[in-house]
Amino acid sequence: MLEIKNLKKTFNNGTQALDGVFLDVKEGEFVALLGPSGSGKTTLLRSINGLEKIDQGTILFDDDKIDNNSLSEVRKKTGMIFQEFNLINNLSAINNVLTGILNSETSIKSLFYFFTKDQKIQALKALDTVGLLNKAYDRVDQLSGGQRQRVGIARAIIKKPKLLLADEPVSSLDPKSAELILSLLKKINVEHKITIICNLHQIDLATKYSNRIIGLLDGKINFNEESKKINKKMIQSIYN
Numbered sequence: 204m205l206e207i208k209n210l211k212k213t214f215n216n217g218t219q220a221l222d223g224v225f226l227d228v229k230e231g232e233f234v235a236l237l238g239p240s241g242s243g244k245t246t247l248l249r250s251i252n253g254l255e256k257i258d259q260g261t262i263l264f265d266d267d268k269i270d271n272n273s274l275s276e277v278r279k280k281t282g283m284i285f286q287e288f289n290l291i292n293n294l295s296a297i298n299n300v301l302t303g304i305l306n307s308e309t310s311i312k313s314l315f316y317f318f319t320k321d322q323k324i325q326a327l328k329a330l331d332t333v334g335l336l337n338k339a340y341d342r343v344d345q346l347s348g349g350q351r352q353r354v355g356i357a358r359a360i361i362k363k364p365k366l367l368l369a370d371e372p373v374s375s376l377d378p379k380s381a382e383l384i385l386s387l388l389k390k391i392n393v394e395h396k397i398t399i400i401c402n403l404h405q406i407d408l409a410t411k412y413s414n415r416i417i418g419l420l421d422g423k424i425n426f427n428e429e430s431k432k433i434n435k436k437m438i439q440s441i442y443n
């Protein structure tokens with residue numbers, strides 16, 4: 204579903220974040236991206252949903268080239284979750300989830316007035332999927348980190364994306380909550396047939412939950428291997 208060819212990105216300050224990335228992702232895969240800080244993981248994810256403008260190369264999403272013309276279609280098919288959750292603190296869980304169906308043209312006013320009954324049911328279903336139906340009307344700043352990330356996941360899946368991009372979704376969580384979030388992502392991957400690309404710093408979690416691990420170093424792919432075939436040498440090649 205994704206074909207990335209010779210992707211290059213240099214920021215205005217001269218930093219080359221991506222230096223010729225080639226990557227294919229098939230529908231239904233759970234791909235983990237590993238790499239040291241600064242290796243380009245976030246930039247790669249942001250390039251896929253058009254948050255970062257690329258300099259060179261192409262990204263095909265369902266055989267369509269990602270460019271300005273296709274961007275709104277790509278965003279409809281893509282959900283994103285973040286390390287710091289990026290929720291609106293003074294809103295309830297359900298209202299945060301509902302923001303997942305807003306697009307940039309919709310005014311913030313719709314948040315309070317224009318959601319239909321059907322949309323609210325969809326939001327409650329998404330919260331049920333992440334096991335948080337009982338917290339639907341709690342303000343998210345009163346939830347734990349793990350619960351907040353589950354709201355983040357519900358917000359990402361309410362629009363039924365084909366692809367879910369997760370940028371270090373468990374880096375600010377304790378080990379037990381991290382396991383819970385990854386098993387939830389795995390469940391969504393398998394049961395909802397959503398393809399996942401997930402940036403991680405934890406090798407053990409990547410090995411346990413993904414089908415394939417991509418090792419990124421200095422904006423290039425160092426290895427690309429089935430998770431069960433990953434060995435120490437590969438890991439050392441990116442972390443020295």
Ligand SMILES: Nc1ncnc2c1ncn2[C@@H]1O[C@H](COP(=O)(O)OP(=O)(O)OP(=O)(O)O)[C@@H](O)[C@H]1O
Nearest residue numbers: 214216218219220239240241242243244245246247
């Ligand atoms: N907006 C920006 N402007 C300039 N340089 C940037 C910008 N965003 C990222 N970079 C640089 O691009 C390189 C890749 O950054 P990126 O955030 O993709 O790395 P990362 O692998 O996600 O790192 P981390 O594990 O710390 O999140 C780094 O050298 C970074 O400093």
Ligand SMILES: [Mg+2]
Nearest residue numbers: 244245246370
């Ligand atoms: Mg990053």
